[in-house]
Amino acid sequence: MLKTKISTFDSTWNPVVGCLHGCEYCYARKIAQRFGGVKIGNFNGNIYELDESYRRSLDGKINPYPYEFMPTFHRYRLNDYIEKKGRNIFVCSMADLFGSWVPESWIDEVFDTCEKAPQHNYLFLTKNPKRYEKILDRYMPPNMWFGWSQTGPMGNKCDFTTHHSIKTFISIEPLLEPFKEIHIRGVDWVIIGAETGRRKDKVVPERKWIEDIVNGCRKAEIPIFMKSSLTDIWGEPLIQEFPKELRGEKHGK
Numbered sequence: 001m002l003k004t005k006i007s008t009f010d011s012t013w014n015p016v017v018g019c020l021h022g023c024e025y026c027y028a029r030k031i032a033q034r035f036g037g038v039k040i041g042n043f044n045g046n047i048y049e050l051d052e053s054y055r056r057s058l059d060g061k062i063n064p065y066p067y068e069f070m071p072t073f074h075r076y077r078l079n080d081y082i083e084k085k086g087r088n089i090f091v092c093s094m095a096d097l098f099g100s101w102v103p104e105s106w107i108d109e110v111f112d113t114c115e116k117a118p119q120h121n122y123l124f125l126t127k128n129p130k131r132y133e134k135i136l137d138r139y140m141p142p143n144m145w146f147g148w149s150q151t152g153p154m155g156n157k158c159d160f161t162t163h164h165s166i167k168t169f170i171s172i173e174p175l176l177e178p179f180k181e182i183h184i185r186g187v188d189w190v191i192i193g194a195e196t197g198r199r200k201d202k203v204v205p206e207r208k209w210i211e212d213i214v215n216g217c218r219k220a221e222i223p224i225f226m227k228s229s230l231t232d233i234w235g236e237p238l239i240q241e242f243p244k245e246l247r248g249e250k251h252g253k
């Protein structure tokens with residue numbers, strides 16, 4: 001996660017790391033490739049599981065990405081937040097936990113752990129929201145938030161309008177195309193951000209694109225959170241609103 005003056009989330013928790021979507025603008029892959037390394041052996045298939053952290057044989061230091069950006073379940077991280085004070089946790093900021101390649105059992109183990117620590121809010125984000133359909137029939141506690149990434153009008157869409165009890169959000173980050181009309185009925189929160197980094201074909205959104213989203217959210221009375229990557233385009237102050245369920249003391253609300 002990139003740092004903002006007000007962080008979108010209090011913490012990130014990465015029991016699963018790695019993703020096969022292959023987005024060109026992916027910062028997580030760059031981090032994993034930069035700080036990761038190749039674990040010797042056990043290269044069968046394209047998903048991995050680790051029951052304990054992997055240490056480099058040369059210096060004994062922990063390598064957080066031994067398989068670089070290949071999907072890896074770091075099962076030993078499951079209990080990282082069990083004992084901690086309540087906070088808003090972005091689950092799997094370095095992965096897509098709902099990617100089609102992720103075994104159901106990994107998701108179940110993450111959900112089971114969330115249930116053991118109900119003091120937190122858990123925010124999930126995917127580029128494959130179709131996979132959420134399966135969970136719509138299950139009871140999901142109100143501290144679990146299900147988000148999907150949408151970079152333009154033709155991107156992922158998800159309709160939770162008939163499942164009011166499930167908390168949802170859209171992450172429009174990076175904003176790559178203008179939305180003529182934004183479908184946000186039944187959504188509880190919208191996050192907007194611009195592409196960061198120095199990619200050759202980097203897209204810098206126009207202010208009008210952002211205004212259109214803001215107007216749509218205002219009409220529907222949906223809170224908006226602008227990432228600091230919009231500062232140069234939008235100016236100060238950025239709109240940084242949280243749904244009431246996610247307002248902690250740190251935000252002074």
Ligand code: SF4
Pocket residue numbers: 019020021022023025026027028029093094095096127
């Ligand atoms: S979905 Fe997210 S983690 Fe996966 S490649 Fe795209 S930007 Fe990276």
